[in-house]
Amino acid sequence: MRSRPAPLHARLLNTAEIEVWPSGLLRARSNADARALSRAGAVLRRKRDGRYLAAVLQEGVLPLVPRLAREPGIDAALDLLDAGATRGPALAPRPLALHGLHERLGMLGIDGRYAQRTGLELVAEPDWLLLAGFDRYRRPLWLVPGAARAWQAMRRAAASDGVVLEAVSGYRSHDYQLGIFERKLARGQGLAQILEVNAAPGYSEHHAGDALDIGAPGEPPAEESFEATAAFAWLARHAARHGFSMSYPRGNRHGIVYEPWHWRWRG
Structure with missing residues (x-):
């Protein structure tokens, strides 16, 4: 209900x-x-x-x-x-303190060498986010205001060209990312195996509320096959004018697998 x-x-x-x-x-x-x-x-x-x-x-x-x-x-x-x-806050979102994150990373066995190896930085959560619509699963899609408005404008522009862009996920808290790791560890996966496909808690761009995973109707989420869709072709041509760029192309310096579905708003 x-x-x-x-x-x-x-x-x-x-x-x-x-x-x-x-x-x-x-x-x-x-x-x-x-x-x-x-x-x-x-x-x-x-x-x-x-x-x-x-x-x-x-x-x-x-x-x-x-x-x-x-x-x-x-x-x-x-x-x-x-x-x-x-x-409704009148001011722009401010970053929250990285509350207890280092201790929790240590409990997972992740230390400063992870940041040195990947070149990724710790990402703070914003203290408020705007509802940017709903994702393909009808869950609320939370983004910081600039990213929310840019996503809605980009979706409308794609629709006017006959292309449907679906949000798969947006903001994720540190706690959410920690839960992903805890569930995978409980299923018997090793830490190194999890880190091949998931950024360590605190290091995901999703924490900032300006990144989202994008999909297309009928396509599985977060799969490399997304690059063969009309949605990806449209993004490759037009996303930059809306302030979005793909964070993890092939051969990216962070060593993260190719993610044609992951786009971040940089304003």
Whole structure:
């Protein structure tokens, strides 16, 4: 069950541990969730596992977990609400601190040699993002404002030429990327094997909210076969005028596999 739809100018407010979502973009997982979401303007969501922590109602904050006051990061998230930030920040997004990331990378066995070997830099998350539409799986697509507007304009331009561009994914948090690694390690994959296809947590361009993976209808996501599509041919000719460039061409200096689907807005 879903609550009322959110407008395309909706914003995701971001802290190190907690996100503040427009309630209309979240799916209820229980009857209690459904009742809360139907009345809420926003929902506090734990980044690590997606758990709904509290619903923001007209009459105040409704806890959805026991001992909400002990939740890590809850004060920072509530400060956003106290400042009226759910009405939409007026300033450009600012980078969040790299909260505990080095310790968590160390637990995975990733140290500074990874950055030296790949030439990749740590990427901070923005403190808010704009809803740029939805991806092919009908998930909200979050991007920083400039990238969101450029993506929508580029999609319209492609459509006017008879080409459909699909977003496969946009912003990903450090926690999301860590989850990818944890799940693959639990399935028995080795760290070196995972790093061949996934940037280490904290080093993915997706964290900045200005990169997205692009696909075409009927094509599998994130496959090299994308380069044979009309969508890729259109991007190769026209993406630059919209501020997008392909980050990982063949033989790129980072040693990352060829990714014709991954494009970053550089303004």
